[in-house]
Every structure is written in C-alpha cells, then in structure tokens.
Amino acid sequence: MHLKLLFVGAFASIGLAHSSREGPSTPKLFGARKFLSTLEARNALPEALAEHEDHVEKRWPEDSFQALETRQIGGTDGQCGPGVGTCASGYCCSPAGWCGVGIDYCAGPDCQLAYGPGCDGNQSPSGASTASVARPVLGSMPYGGAGIYDCLTAGDIAFTFDDGPYNYTSDLLDKLLVYNAKATFFVTGNNLGKGAIDTHWSSIIQRMIAEGHQVASHTWSHQNLTSLDATTFQNQMIYNEMAFRNILGYFPTYMRPPYSECDSTCESRLQKLGYHITYFDLDTEGYLNDSPTLIQNSKNIWDAAIAQINAATGNYLEIEHDIHYQTVYNLTNYILASMYANGFQSVSVGTCLGDPSANWYRNAGGAAPSSTSSVAQSVSTDGSCSSTITCLGSTFGNCCSQYGYCGSDSTYCGAGCQPGSGSCGVSSIKSSSSTKTSSSATSTATLPVSTDGTCGTKFTCLGSTFGNCCSQYGYCGSTAAYCSTGCNPAGGTCTKVTTTTSQWLFNSLTTSSVVSSPTKIITSPDGTCGRGTSHTCVGSKFGICCSAGGKCGNLVFGLVQPYCGVGCQVGYGICV
Numbered sequence: 001m002h003l004k005l006l007f008v009g010a011f012a013s014i015g016l017a018h019s020s021r022e023g024p025s026t027p028k029l030f031g032a033r034k035f036l037s038t039l040e041a042r043n044a045l046p047e048a049l050a051e052h053e054d055h056v057e058k059r060w061p062e063d064s065f066q067a068l069e070t071r072q073i074g075g076t077d078g079q080c081g082p083g084v085g086t087c088a089s090g091y092c093c094s095p096a097g098w099c100g101v102g103i104d105y106c107a108g109p110d111c112q113l114a115y116g117p118g119c120d121g122n123q124s125p126s127g128a129s130t131a132s133v134a135r136p137v138l139g140s141m142p143y144g145g146a147g148i149y150d151c152l153t154a155g156d157i158a159f160t161f162d163d164g165p166y167n168y169t170s171d172l173l174d175k176l177l178v179y180n181a182k183a184t185f186f187v188t189g190n191n192l193g194k195g196a197i198d199t200h201w202s203s204i205i206q207r208m209i210a211e212g213h214q215v216a217s218h219t220w221s222h223q224n225l226t227s228l229d230a231t232t233f234q235n236q237m238i239y240n241e242m243a244f245r246n247i248l249g250y251f252p253t254y255m256r257p258p259y260s261e262c263d264s265t266c267e268s269r270l271q272k273l274g275y276h277i278t279y280f281d282l283d284t285e286g287y288l289n290d291s292p293t294l295i296q297n298s299k300n301i302w303d304a305a306i307a308q309i310n311a312a313t314g315n316y317l318e319i320e321h322d323i324h325y326q327t328v329y330n331l332t333n334y335i336l337a338s339m340y341a342n343g344f345q346s347v348s349v350g351t352c353l354g355d356p357s358a359n360w361y362r363n364a365g366g367a368a369p370s371s372t373s374s375v376a377q378s379v380s381t382d383g384s385c386s387s388t389i390t391c392l393g394s395t396f397g398n399c400c401s402q403y404g405y406c407g408s409d410s411t412y413c414g415a416g417c418q419p420g421s422g423s424c425g426v427s428s429i430k431s432s433s434s435t436k437t438s439s440s441a442t443s444t445a446t447l448p449v450s451t452d453g454t455c456g457t458k459f460t461c462l463g464s465t466f467g468n469c470c471s472q473y474g475y476c477g478s479t480a481a482y483c484s485t486g487c488n489p490a491g492g493t494c495t496k497v498t499t500t501t502s503q504w505l506f507n508s509l510t511t512s513s514v515v516s517s518p519t520k521i522i523t524s525p526d527g528t529c530g531r532g533t534s535h536t537c538v539g540s541k542f543g544i545c546c547s548a549g550g551k552c553g554n555l556v557f558g559l560v561q562p563y564c565g566v567g568c569q570v571g572y573g574i575c576v
Contacts, residue, residue: 080115092116103193108221109258113232120190121221121236125198130241130251130364131234135274138253139359144271147262150281151315151352157344158315158352159183159335160280162218162256164322165204166194172328173207177473178574179336179544180481181346185322186218186256186278189240192323198246205247206386209418210404212486214348214360215244216254216278226263233266237273245364249419252361254278254349256319274362278349280319284335286327295326299334311343315352337554340544358414380406382457383490391422396489398423403472403486411485447491450476453570461492465531466571467521468493477571479521479536521572527552530569537573546573 080086080093087099092106093116101118105111111119137143151158161172161183169185176183185208190196197205208215219225220239228236237255244251255275257266262277270277282305284298305316318335320327339346350360379393385400392398397408400421406412417424447460455461455470462468467478470491476482487494524535529546537544542552548567561568568575 081112082115084115086115087117090118092118092120107193108188108191109223111221113221113223119221120193120196121223123190123196124235124239125189125196125242125246127242127246129238130245131238133241133362133364135272135362137274138362139355141276141353141355141359143274143276144267144269145277146267147277147279148349148353149279149317151317151349152354153347153352154313154315155311155344156315156347156352157339158317158349159320159346160186160256160278160318160349161320161322162186163188163191163222165197165201166192166323168325168328169204169322170207172322172332173204173211173213175328175332175336176213176346177211179340179346180473181336181339182212182214182348182351183346184214184216184254184278184349186216186254187240187244188218188222188258189220189243191222196243198243202247205244209248209402212348212402214252214254214350214357215248216252216256216349216360217241217244217275218256219258222258224259224261225257225266225269226261230269233269237270237275241364248361250361250364254360278317280317282316282318284318284320284331286324286331287321290324290326292326292330295330298327298331302331302335302338306338306342306344315344317349317352341554383488384457385418385421389421401486405472405486405488405490407489455491456488457490459491475570477521481538524552529572531572533572535572544574546575 078099079097080099081097084097087093090101091099092101093099093112094105095110095112097112098105099116105116106118106120108119108121111121113119113121116122142148159176159181161169164185164187187197187205189198194200205215217237217240219236220243221236223232223236225233225236241251253274253276255270256278257270260279262270267277284301284305286295286298289295289297309315320331322328336346348360350357378389380389380391380396381394383394383396383406385391385404385406391400391406391412394406396406397412399407399413400418401407401412402418404418406422413424447458450459450461450464450466453464453466453476454474455464455476456474461470461476461482464476466476467482469477469483470488471477471482472486472488474488474491476492483494521534521536524533524537524540524542526535527540527542528550529535529537529540529552530550533550537546537552540552543554543563545553545561545564546569547553547563548569550569551563552573553563564573564575
C-alpha cells in the first residue's frame with residue numbers, strides 16, 4: 001500500500017483528537033514514528049464537555065469533604081488515583097482525582113479506570129462476551145501491523161468520522177443522504193457521557209447500516225491503547241464488539257486507535273483480534289476549528305488538498321469527527337459540494353480499498369441480551385423491514401437488505417443482509433425473481449400514483465411522470481440510482497439496468513438507463529432540467545440541483561437556496 005501522507009500549510013498538527021494527554025500525537029507510519037504535532041492536547045471534546053472538564057479540575061477544595069461522605073465514596077479523603085487509592089464500588093475517579101458520580105466523574109475517556117469501578121469505560125454491555133468468536137482472515141487487507149493510511153481506488157475519498165455517535169450524527173446522516181455519499185463511522189461505545197451505544201444509540205447505528213455506510217470500532221471509551229494493560233485493552237475492544245452485536249448481530253473488522261496511537265504491542269494485540277488498523281492521509285483539523293470564525297481554516301486545508309490531486313488518479317482517506325458542531329453543520333456541506341464538483345465520490349474505507357463488504361464484519365456468536373432477542377416482529381406488508389418488521393413469511397422475499405427492504409436475490413440476501421430481520425445467505429436466494437416481481441406489482445397496484453416524485457408505502461411510481469422505479473430513498477425515477485441497488489419494490493418496479501462506466505456521481509447514475517424504460521433521463525447538456533426536458537442535473541457541469549424554473553445549480557451555503565431548496569424538482573437532481 002503506497003504511502004501518501006499529506007502536508008499542507010496548517011498541517012503542523014494532528015491535534016486534539018489524535019493526541020494523548022501525555023504529549024503530542026505520534027502516529028505510526030509503516031514502522032517509523034514521525035511527529036506531526038507540536039500541540040499539548042487531551043481530547044477532541046465538544047466545547048460544552050470541555051467546559052465540564054475544566055470545572056472538575058477545581059470543583060473540590062481539599063478540605064471540602066465531610067467524614068461521612070469520604071467513607072461512602074472511598075478513596076483517601078474522597079481522593080483517588082495513583083498513590084492515593086480506589087473509589088468505592090459504583091463510584092468514579094475523575095480526571096482531577098476525586099471520587100464521585102455523574103458525567104464530570106464517570107465519562108470516558110478521562111475517568112480513571114483503574115481507580116473508579118463506576119467509570120463508564122468499566123461497564124460491560126449486556127450479553128455473552130465475544131472474546132471466543134472465531135476470527136479467520138477475511139480478504140487481502142493487512143491485519144494489525146503498521147496500519148492502513150490511504151485508499152487504492154482513483155476518484156474515491158473515504159469520508160470517515162470518529163468518536164460518535166453524538167447529538168449531531170443524525171443530521172450528518174441527512175446531509176450525506178442528499179449526495180448519496182457513503183462514509184465510515186469509527187464508533188466509540190461509551191464516551192463523553194453519551195451513554196452506551198446499544199442502549200442509547202441503536203437506531204442511529206442501524207440507520208448507518210441501512211443507508212449503506214460502514215461502521216467500524218473506535219474502542220469502548222476512547223482510551224489510549226498504548227497505555228493499557230492486557231485486560232483493559234481486551235475490554236476496550238470486546239465491550240465494543242458486544243455492543244455492536246446487541247445492535248446489529250455482528251461486529252466490525254476495521255478499527256481506528258484513539259489518538260492514532262498504537263505501538264508494537266497494540267498492533268500485535270489487534271492482529272490477534274482480527275482488526276484492520278485504519279489511519280488517514282488527510283485531516284482538515286475540524287476539531288481545532290470548532291467555531292464559526294475558525295472553521296474557515298479547515299476549509300482552506302481541504303481546498304489546498306483537493307487542488308493537489310484529480311479524480312483520474314488521486315484519492316484520500318480523510319478523518320473528521322461527528323462530535324463537533326461546525327464540522328457537521330458547516331464543514332461537511334463545504335467538503336461534499338467541493339468533492340463532487342471536482343469529480344470525486346464519497347465512499348467507505350472498505351470500498352476505497354476494494355475490500356468486499358462481506359469482509360467488513362464478523363458474525364457475532366454468543367447470545368444477545370434477552371431484551372433484544374425477544375422483541376416481537378410483525379411480517380412486512382409493504383416490502384420494508386427493520387428491527388420490528390421481518391421479511392420472513394412476506395410476499396416480497398425472506399431477506400432484509402442493508403437498505404431495509406425485503407427480497408430474495410443476492411442484493412437482499414448477500415452483503416449487508418440484516419439477519420435480525422429475515423434470512424441471509426446463499427440458501428435464501430431464490431432461483432427466479434418472478435415471485436418478487438409479481439408481488440411488488442400487486443402491492444403497488446392499489447396505491448395512488450405519485451404526483452410529487454415521492455414514493456413508498458403511500459404512493460407508487462408506476463405511471464408517474466417521474467419514472468416507474470422507487471429508489472431506496474423514496475423518490476421516483478428511471479435511472480440505475482432508482483431501479484437498481486436498494487430499489488423499493490413496494491413503491492414501483494425494480495429492473496436490471498445496463499450501465500456504462502462513469503466516475504462522477506451516484507454509481508454511474510448519470511449514464512445508466514433502465515432496460516424497457518419508456519423515458520430516458522439524460523444529464524443536462526445546457527443547464528435546463530425538469531419536467532418536459534428529460535434532463536437531470538446530476539452529473540452536469542451546471543450544478544446538481546434542478547430549480548423550480550428548470551435550471552441546474554448548486555447549493556449556496558448560508559443563503560436562500562434558489563436551486564436546491566423550495567420548488568426544487570425531485571427526480572431531476574438533488575434537493576434539500
């Protein structure tokens with residue numbers, strides 16, 4: 001794997017998210033250490049939580065504890081830490097060395113695990129341990145070792161986000177959906193006082209998978225792996241696996257070490273656990289610029305980076321963090337618009353490496369908690385599936401695809417198939433798709449025809465002016481993006497497509513056409529679009545949105561959206 005670490009102006013620092021509290025970041029570069037940071041920093045904490053942390057440092061004067069309180073909480077006079085003592089059962093040892101409970105004391109990664117039994121990082125998810133799960137080698141990507149720093153496929157940018165999910169992640173997924181952009185989320189299981197992912201964030205993790213993103217591990221509570229004993233190290237990885245298992249039924253094979261720190265011992269342990277260690281070669285430092293005035297610094301880094309490569313030969317593996325407001329609500333929009341305007345596409349890490357999605361996860365083994373496995377599921381009546389709706393016994397097929405639709409071919413039963421909502425695997429694939437085709441036609445016959453380009457359980461695309469296929473995102477159309485992978489049979493027809501290669505947008509959407517489609521939508525050659533033109537703005541040089549007046553244009557950040565907002569024509573471009 002070629003080494004392509006980018007240095008651009010402000011790249012003097014990897015910064016907060018990649019630095020341990022002991023000093024500057026020192027990521028491993030194929031066996032050689034190179035300092036990329038001169039900052040002394042602790043964590044990539046959101047500003048509000050960083051303020052909490054400062055508050056902890058001066059919360060308790062040395063003489064502020066009464067005798068009864070200190071006996072209850074343990075430690076020495078209420079204090080804890082190296083050379084002092086351990087807190088009582090159920091209590092946490094704050095970063096400042098005081099026993100207590102609550103986010104100031106217990107939140108990872110700063111709660112002192114060895115001295116605070118109640119630390120979030122010490123709390124195991126429900127269910128059996130995944131430690132005994134078999135971990136055979138899958139694919140050709142390296143396990144353990146020096147790690148992966150860059151992509152292999154030209155035109156791909158692996159958009160990655162660390163430390164979440166968090167309060168902003170749902171909105172981030174909405175933004176990615178606008179562009180049909182895929183990303184990899186390096187998920188931390190129980191950090192920042194947000195609660196464990198399997199009890200507080202299950203729906204967000206499931207949505208990531210349903211919308212085609214890759215999920216990967218960023219440890220349980222974001223501890224520096226190079227500083228941990230063998231047992232604590234194991235817990236950091238296994239606890240996260242258990243939580244993923246409780247949510248998805250499987251866990252990732254890709255991970256990113258917190259602070260990008262992983263020494264030779266860490267590398268060896270991760271290899272034995274069957275993990276691909278994943279770093280990056282582009283960092284816009286959004287975590288250092290989390291304010292409306294500073295975020296321009298990150299945009300400048302992006303602009304300089306994208307100017308150095310082209311989509312025909314270049315790629316990046318980029319790191320961001322979805323726990324920072326400006327990154328999610330400002331920088332992400334800027335990057336996505338620029339990325340696609342320059343001919344790149346946002347993909348997962350596995351995709352940019354050419355690693356089949358079947359290699360991204362391992363079957364969990366062991367029992368999930370009874371509360372998860374005992375959830376009553378109803379049989380799908382509209383072709384959709386979820387944690388509460390199963391495809392088993394439905395007329396659409398027994399397999400639930402990664403996009404949340406029932407079917408019976410490899411699109412539904414193969415990679416990304418959701419075992420908790422139907423059957424998966426080769427044995428579940430029917431030899432003929434005639435059953436699925438006829439059932440979808442029957443189920444949509446009674447639905448009213450879409451008049452605004454939307455479709456699904458209430459409206460069908462059949463007979464609409466937008467096209468007969470209902471995409472995975474609920475819009476009518478007649479190109480590959482609507483009729484192929486993820487197409488919803490409950491809202492229209494789904495057919496095989498003939499596709500010519502394109503590096504631009506949406507998996508060759510701009511040059512794909514449906515076999516037997518009565519109307520061929522083509523990329524706008526002159527900036528016109530919409531009803532009556534058969535022109536889509538997707539892939540055009542004029543912009544990706546089709547305005548109410550039938551003109552192509554792009555997102556305009558911070559302003560009224562003349563092209564992509566009110567009146568934007570769904571089915572002929574991207575609308576927000």
